[in-house]
Amino acid sequence: MVSLWLDRPRTFTPDPFVPDADYDTVVVGAGITGLAAAVLLARSGMKVAVLEARTLGAGTTGNTTAKLTLLQGTVLSGLRRQYSQKMVNAYVEANREGQAWLLRHLEANAVPFQRRDAYTFAMTAGGEERVKSELAAGRAAGLQLEGSSDSGLPFATRSIIRLADQAQFNPMDVLDSLSADFRVHGGTLIEGVRVTDVTAGGRSAVVTDAGTVRADLVVLATGIPILDRGLYFAKLKASQSYAAALKVPASTRVPAGMYLSAESPGRSLRTHPTDGGELLLVGGNGHQVGREPSPQGRLDELLGWARQYFPGAEVTHTWSGEDYQPTNLMPFFGQLPRGGGKIFVATGYNKWGMSNSIAAALAISAEVLGGQLPWADTIHRRITSPAGAAAALALNADVAKTLAESWAKAAVAKTDTGDTVPSEGAGTVLRQGRKPVAVSTVNGTTCRVSAVCTHLGGILSWNDAEKTWDCPLHGSRFTATGDVLQGPTTQNLTPAE
Secondary structure, eight states, X not given: OOOTTTOSOOOOOOOOOOTTOEEEEEXXXXXXXXXXXXXXXXXXXXXXXXXXXXXXXXXXXXXXXXXXXXXXXXXXXHHHHHSOHHHHHHHHHHHHHHXXXXXXXXXXXXXXXEEEEEEEEESSHHHHHHHHHHHHHHHHTTOOOEEOSOOOXXXXXXXXEXXXXXXXXXXXXXXXXXXXXXXXXXXXXXXXXXXXXXXXXXXXXXXXXXXXXXXXXXXXXXSSOSSOTTOGGGTEEEEEEEEEEEEOOTTSOOOOSEXXXXXXXXXXXXXXXXXXXXXXXXXXXXXXXXXXXXXXXXXXXXXXXXXXXXXXXXXXXXXXXXXXXXTTSSOEEEEOTTSTTOEEEEEOOTTOHHHHHHHHHHHHHHHHHTOOOHHHHHHHTXXXXXXXXXXXXXXXXXXXXHHHHHHHHHHTSOBOOXXXXXXXXXXXXXXXXXXXXXXXXXXXXXXXXXXXXXXTOOBOEXXXXXXXXXXXXXXXXXXXXXXXXXXXXXXXXXXXX
16 A cells, blocks of 8 residues: 555655764654654754654654644543643643644645634534543634534534644655755765664764764654653553545535544545545545554444445545554654763654644754753653553563463464465464464465564564555564564564575
């Protein structure tokens, strides 16, 4: 599956990697967080390099639905249940400043975007209560939220709230503009080089699969941190959700705003203008990475829902994105623990990365350059609530249980005799002695790799939608041939003996 945004000709030419090069700052990851931080630091006169393991936007940024809005489903009411009003206000101000900075950049660089109203809607009694809570929390935080009786949707809703004049765009247009800005200010942007380690203290050695470079500062903008210092993998739940672009007949009405349901399974809608007419984008049906028996079934269910309410819709693209939800619901950004004050991290946007990413980049650059952002100081001083602590304990207890159960299941798996060939697009975990082996067939080629995640040893599961091996512990994902797609791991799977 390839997202609507990533399905385009490649016009970007990366810079060459030079082993032993020296930089003031190395940014790891070429998504919106990494490039925004790189632009801000390069503008200050720093010598900055961005190292991307795959290609520009290949991670979450290129697989998002790209809504730039301060109405974020039911996020604010969730935060208010854990934090003071001052903390919720700081979150809103961070996102407001991130949104404003990005809109200024888009306007100044003639990057196309569309102004749209944002909606949160409910279809059930439980969802209706969550919408009411979000309305109260949003208004208390200063948002001009309005109740609405006309959703413009082709199905019944029980309640809906609206925030006017938000924005949407093609995220790859944004990355193109940021990368151009970065290079104008002397930045070096490298693709296809994976960072595997960063030393702390003094000048950091940034270790990659192509050699080592050095830097005074390092910014980890990799979705989930690739360094285990700080134990962020234990504070984040990795989730995967699905999206599709559909061409809708002229006779079928398409809603004009950006919509998100308050209940599960999630339902997201927006449009995207093209030369051939406006496409409808639908999303949702998320689940924890590696825990779903058939991700394809989740996608098929979403497509069935879309066709039910938008008759005659034809699918042009389908894709999935991986996001990270903090157990305490608040994003993490700033100095990495045990990083000697030289390594910075940004993670945990809880599916709202378009504004949170810029806020994180602004906060990190301010900290590096000696600036001060009151909202960032407030968020940094937060104390995990009892509910947040309980969520963290529950998450890690569940991880331990999943680890034990998956190894027990692998121990009784069928023995791999070497002649097992799964059907096209299928994968299965077998056993060579005591070693779990992941066997799959993709595009006519059968591959055998270790079924043990190279992060903390979880047994991988097959993703029949993306044709990948996914870890149910902390969300690491691999291609059928064993190459890393997303972290926290940095090591490929080894071929089976």
